Amino acid sequence: xxxxxxxxxxxxxxxxxxxxxxxxxxxxxxxxxxxxxxxxxxxxxxxxxxxxxxxxxxxxxxxxxxxxxxxxxxxxxxxxxxxxxxxxxxxxxxxxxxxxxxxxxxxxxxx
Amino acid sequence: xxxxxxxxxxxxxxxxxxxxxxxxxxxxxxxxxxxxxxxxxxxxxxxxxxxxxxxxxxxxxxxxxxxxxxxxxxxxxxxxxxxxxxxxxxxxxxxxxxxxxxxxxxxxxxxxxxxx
Numbered sequence: 001x002x003x004x005x006x007x008x009x010x011x012x013x014x015x016x017x018x019x020x021x022x023x024x025x026x027x028x029x030x031x032x033x034x035x036x037x038x039x040x041x042x043x044x045x046x047x048x049x050x051x052x053x054x055x056x057x058x059x060x061x062x063x064x065x066x067x068x069x070x071x072x073x074x075x076x077x078x079x080x081x082x083x084x085x086x087x088x089x090x091x092x093x094x095x096x097x098x099x100x101x102x103x104x105x106x107x108x109x110x111x
Numbered sequence: 112x113x114x115x116x117x118x119x120x121x122x123x124x125x126x127x128x129x130x131x132x133x134x135x136x137x138x139x140x141x142x143x144x145x146x147x148x149x150x151x152x153x154x155x156x157x158x159x160x161x162x163x164x165x166x167x168x169x170x171x172x173x174x175x176x177x178x179x180x181x182x183x184x185x186x187x188x189x190x191x192x193x194x195x196x197x198x199x200x201x202x203x204x205x206x207x208x209x210x211x212x213x214x215x216x217x218x219x220x221x222x223x224x225x226x227x
Contacts, residue, residue: 034215043115043201043218044154089154091216093208097161098144098169099216103153 002027004092006102013080014110021075021105023090030092033066033073038087038104047088048075080109113137117202117219124192124226132187132222134202142205142214143185147171147198148221154201160185161208192226199223 007022023033032051036044050057050066050073057064063076077084087104094100118133136143144159146169156169160179174196176188185204189196200222206213 036216041221043203043221044216045218046215049215093214097167097208098156098159099203099205099208099214100156100170101146101154103151 002094002100004028004090004100004102006088006090006105008105009103010106010108012108012110015081017080019077019080019084019107019109021088021090021107023073023075023102025071025092028071028092028094032093033064034091034099035064035073035075036089036091036101038089044089044101077107080107082109082111085109115202115204115217115219117200117222119222120220121223122225124189124224126193126226128192129188129190130192132189132200132202132224134185134187134219135183136185136202136204136217137183138204138217139182140204140206140217141182142207143179144169144203144216145175145177145185145187146201146203147196148201149198157187157200189224194226197224197226 003026005024034049035047038044048064050064061078065074087106089104091101115136141162145157146154155171158177160166166177202219203216205216208214
């Protein structure tokens, strides 16, 4: 069956460090992958999209990698801040008909 | 643009009652979808629509109906509420799901539903 797994439910790091979140998938051949941020009590907000022919994508302090051989995407937040504390979701398009989400990783950045 | 709006924000129902969760978007998006979010389960797709008059089932469609008579609106109906439907419901929309960045999902603020 098709699966999207975000390996850690929770990740705690200190301010200034780099946070690395993992998204693994099985039985998919996605053309691209998306990352979203969700704050408590709010809907997810789109952050980044990376295509299968792109190894890496950056936006300010965010970096996403996509390894189709490993079937894995890594999401990095450099110089993390307490304001980065949130749940981060990865998502794949399934057969062009639906966007399927992983369960998310809750990041806590302490000062 | 108001983006994606959902009403109500909160709702309490008794078992067996019916209700409609409203969702509207003003971005002329073709694709709309409904998710439910439960602790430990992540976002699960209930129903989706690729355009007016076209709907299809997602991962957890049982107990829910949808229709799409206009591009803007995509209501979700609970026919006979059950405690298992207690959840937070999110509506989302995008231009399409064909890639090229136009399938970025825009989410509404959510409806928190409790069924007693």
